[in-house]
Amino acid sequence: MSSAQTRALVTGASAGLGRELVRQLVNDRGMTVYATARRSDRLEELKAEFPVGKVHTLAGDIGDASFRAELWEWAERESGGIDLLINNAGVGNYADFGRQDPAAIHQILEINVVALFDLTQRAIQAMRARGHGEIVEVSSVLGTFGIPYSAVYAASKHAVDGLVESVRYELRGSGVKLWALQPGRFSSEFRRAALAGRGGDHAKPGEDVAKIARGLVRNLGGRRAFVTPTLQAALTVAIPHWLPGPFRLFMNWLGPERFAREVPDAISETSVP
Numbered sequence: 001m002s003s004a005q006t007r008a009l010v011t012g013a014s015a016g017l018g019r020e021l022v023r024q025l026v027n028d029r030g031m032t033v034y035a036t037a038r039r040s041d042r043l044e045e046l047k048a049e050f051p052v053g054k055v056h057t058l059a060g061d062i063g064d065a066s067f068r069a070e071l072w073e074w075a076e077r078e079s080g081g082i083d084l085l086i087n088n089a090g091v092g093n094y095a096d097f098g099r100q101d102p103a104a105i106h107q108i109l110e111i112n113v114v115a116l117f118d119l120t121q122r123a124i125q126a127m128r129a130r131g132h133g134e135i136v137e138v139s140s141v142l143g144t145f146g147i148p149y150s151a152v153y154a155a156s157k158h159a160v161d162g163l164v165e166s167v168r169y170e171l172r173g174s175g176v177k178l179w180a181l182q183p184g185r186f187s188s189e190f191r192r193a194a195l196a197g198r199g200g201d202h203a204k205p206g207e208d209v210a211k212i213a214r215g216l217v218r219n220l221g222g223r224r225a226f227v228t229p230t231l232q233a234a235l236t237v238a239i240p241h242w243l244p245g246p247f248r249l250f251m252n253w254l255g256p257e258r259f260a261r262e263v264p265d266a267i268s269e270t271s272v273p
């Protein structure tokens, strides 16, 4: 991370990874953070953890294009120029794709892809003009391979990785860094939100969210396009990459039932006949 980087905008800051990132950026890096999510009460609680002026908040729905414009304009104006954007807000939805509610598909694409592309573009314009800045996209190991019943989510993270892979060429020499974090499963509110009340979650707990945040913060200012924050995530990405044939055989051997058992009610539910 460049020593000039002191002002960060973090999306999805009311829970999970985003909230932990705010804590680590302020406490460990001394940054001032502009934090956003929909739940204003959660943002206020987070802000109250820090000395006055270290965390600023603006609540709103990042799926709304006019809020995104307001958010970027607010963060730039209040900070005097954002030099680190972390596009962390993200949603999932467990479903059989053929029967998935189109509204849920639209929501995933709007939050995970459209909003992220939009804020990335706004940040590139401002940072390029200043000749420096860093943008981190929170992707997933699922940006590199697919699993059953999370197809749209995996596709959304593939889109994020495709953007990063391509735009990095355009940013060469601009002073603007762009990279993606590829975590595996970690503990947060993500799975509960993705179930949206459609039954229980029988999956094993994920990795510690603080460890994932440390993996991101540690890599600020680095050169890599894709960063796996933990050894577990690195192995999860490496195996399908280096051994695609055996990996697909393994997935077929496991069968979709193995994944359906983690969230049985969500998968058995017929949202669209």
Ligand SMILES: NC(=O)c1ccc[n+]([C@@H]2O[C@H](COP(=O)([O-])OP(=O)(O)OC[C@H]3O[C@@H](n4cnc5c(N)ncnc54)[C@H](OP(=O)(O)O)[C@@H]3O)[C@@H](O)[C@H]2O)c1
Binding pocket: 011, 012, 013, 014, 015, 016, 017, 018, 036, 037, 038, 039, 040, 042, 060, 061, 062, 063, 087, 088, 089, 090, 091, 111, 138, 139, 140, 141, 182, 183, 184, 185, 186, 187, 188, 189, 190, 191, 193, 206
């Ligand atoms: N958890 C995992 O296992 C895992 C694994 C790999 C990658 N990831 C990725 O990591 C990122 C963070 O996920 P997490 O696990 O920390 O999830 P989380 O605990 O569910 O937090 C998601 C955050 O996104 C915000 N958000 C959701 N919809 C929003 C909207 N329409 N407008 C504004 N903010 C919105 C939520 O805030 P409000 O509800 O207050 O709006 C919340 O702050 C996501 O991009 C996710 O895809 C997660």
